[in-house]
Amino acid sequence: MVRSALATKRKIGKGPVPGAEIVPAASVIVAILLSTLPIVAQTGWFPDFGFLILIAWRLLRGDVWPSWWAAPLGLLNDLIGGYPIGFSVSVWTASMLALDLLDRRTIWRDYWIEWALASLLILFHEAAQWQVSAWMSAPVPFSFMFAPILISIAAFPVAAWAVGRLDLWRLGRQ
Amino acid sequence: MAAPSGPRPGWSRRAQYGLFFSFIAAIAGLAIGLVLLAFSIAAPESFKSMKGLALDATAPITEGLHAVGATVGGLASGAGDYWDAARQNGDLRRERDFMREQLITARAIRQENAQLKAALKLREETPTAVAAGRLVGSSFQSPRRFAILSAGTDDGVRIGMPVRARQGLIGRVVDAGSFASRILLISDRASIVPARLLRTGQAVIAQGRGDGSIEVKPLEVGRNPFKPGDLIITSGTGGLYPPLVPIARVSRLDGDNAIALPFAEPGAVSFAIAQQPFEPEAMAPLTEKDRELP
Numbered sequence: 186m187v188r189s190a191l192a193t194k195r196k197i198g199k200g201p202v203p204g205a206e207i208v209p210a211a212s213v214i215v216a217i218l219l220s221t222l223p224i225v226a227q228t229g230w231f232p233d234f235g236f237l238i239l240i241a242w243r244l245l246r247g248d249v250w251p252s253w254w255a256a257p258l259g260l261l262n263d264l265i266g267g268y269p270i271g272f273s274v275s276v277w278t279a280s281m282l283a284l285d286l287l288d289r290r291t292i293w294r295d296y297w298i299e300w301a302l303a304s305l306l307i308l309f310h311e312a313a314q315w316q317v318s319a320w321m322s323a324p325v326p327f328s329f330m331f332a333p334i335l336i337s338i339a340a341f342p343v344a345a346w347a348v349g350r351l352d353l354w355r356l357g358r359q
Numbered sequence: 360m361a362a363p364s365g366p367r368p369g370w371s372r373r374a375q376y377g378l379f380f381s382f383i384a385a386i387a388g389l390a391i392g393l394v395l396l397a398f399s400i401a402a403p404e405s406f407k408s409m410k411g412l413a414l415d416a417t418a419p420i421t422e423g424l425h426a427v428g429a430t431v432g433g434l435a436s437g438a439g440d441y442w443d444a445a446r447q448n449g450d451l452r453r454e455r456d457f458m459r460e461q462l463i464t465a466r467a468i469r470q471e472n473a474q475l476k477a478a479l480k481l482r483e484e485t486p487t488a489v490a491a492g493r494l495v496g497s498s499f500q501s502p503r504r505f506a507i508l509s510a511g512t513d514d515g516v517r518i519g520m521p522v523r524a525r526q527g528l529i530g531r532v533v534d535a536g537s538f539a540s541r542i543l544l545i546s547d548r549a550s551i552v553p554a555r556l557l558r559t560g561q562a563v564i565a566q567g568r569g570d571g572s573i574e575v576k577p578l579e580v581g582r583n584p585f586k587p588g589d590l591i592i593t594s595g596t597g598g599l600y601p602p603l604v605p606i607a608r609v610s611r612l613d614g615d616n617a618i619a620l621p622f623a624e625p626g627a628v629s630f631a632i633a634q635q636p637f638e639p640e641a642m643a644p645l646t647e648k649d650r651e652l653p
Contacts, residue, residue, distance in 0.1 A: 220500055221420045223421050223422075223495050225499075226497050226499040227546065229500055229501045229504070229569075231499045233501075234500075252388075253385040255388065259392065264409065264410065264413035265417050266500060267503075267534075267541060268501060270405075270406045271393065271394070271398065272396055274388065274392030275396055278389040279389055282382075282385055314501060317396065317400065318501075318502050318503055318548070321399075321503075322548075323503055325502050325568070329569055
């Protein structure tokens with residue numbers, strides 16, 4: 186009895202941490218702030234950290250935030266990341282709406298489907314970025330976007346893992 | 360795993376309404392985002408104060424982290440300099456002797472140039488440096504090429520000013536906060552610099568390609584005038600960029616054009632200098648009087 190009680194690390198009566206409801210949005214803000222890292226690169230191949238964390242949370246849980254929260258978060262990303270104002274607002278909110286609609290249709294969900302959905306959203310994000318750049322008189326060939334798309338898709342599982350750990354911590358299930 | 364049962368929150372009318380209103384709010388957010396984006400595309404100047412504020416808010420983080428990174432990097436490369444120092448020393452000495460000869464020739468040419476200009480009564484204002492700063496960050500997440508300069512309107516930096524380093528041209532200021540500003544690098548696709556081929560003096564145009572290199576196009580149709588290794592310098596046409604600033608070195612030919620690599624690599628330059636536009640009169644926006652003229 187004593188031995189089995191000591192063996193488990195599960196803490197009885199441990200609940201969610203205070204402010205568990207805003208932990209997801211706060212983690213997205215931290216990810217947005219990562220774009221202030223002092224990296225002076227000649228190519229824009231890094232993934233958009235804020236977007237990755239946003240869709241990782243949304244794919245993990247359907248009720249993580251009201252969909253419209255994506256709009257102010259996107260505005261913050263536009264301001265800090267130097268995107269044209271309104272770009273992340275539209276793309277992030279559109280992604281949340283698309284996932285809301287998709288949730289009504291999906292019957293089965295597993296890790297591969299989530300990764301595929303994330304890849305589609307990343308493709309949409311980068312294609313929108315490419316199109317907006319073209320409209321702002323900076324038309325680069327679409328082949329330039331392959332590398333950042335592949336890097337973002339490969340980086341999604343890392344974001345999903347981090348978000349999963351954070352979710353366990355905020356709900357006190359560790 | 361079966362999918363979650365969807366967003367339907369049971370039979371509570373209140374919860375159902377809450378969900379519905381959040382859906383409506385998200386659609387409204389999307390619409391607002393699209394309107395803002397349309398403004399950003401049609402009138403890029405429209406949010407400049409907001410962008411300036413955001414630059415000021417994040418610049419201390421970037422600059423602090425940059426200082427840490429520079430210190431660590433300096434320790435590593437400082438240790439590396441001791442490796443093979445004797446051979447490097449010899450190489451540098453040979454290079455110095457060669458440069459000394461070149462320097463004397465250049466001095467003579469400069470003197471001659473000044474005399475000729477005086478004879479022609481040519482008045483040319485040298486553009487004055489406004490502020491110096493470090494390049495502390497960049498748009499490493501997007502296909503556009505921007506960098507963050509650690510100097511802003513408090514130092515006299517204004518939107519539209521050309522920015523250069525000792526090695527060559529960097530770009531121009533597109534957003535300015537109080538103590539940080541955003542630079543459109545010459546390797547961005549939207550950056551077009553009137554330039555000149557140093558070897559022949561032929562007028563060319565240097566446009567960024569978005570991946571750190573620059574596409575150089577001749578203005579006149581004809582044979583491809585470029586050779587690998589050619590130097591491209593600014594021509595001063597258009598009044599923004601001062602003339603005779605090195606831009607790039609041609610690395611390979613591409614059809615009628617050439618691909619060149621910039622001299623001033625934003626990641627490697629230590630200081631960047633914002634300057635007055637070469638001919639401010641040419642850059643000034645049209646006044647009401649000008650507009651009335653057909």
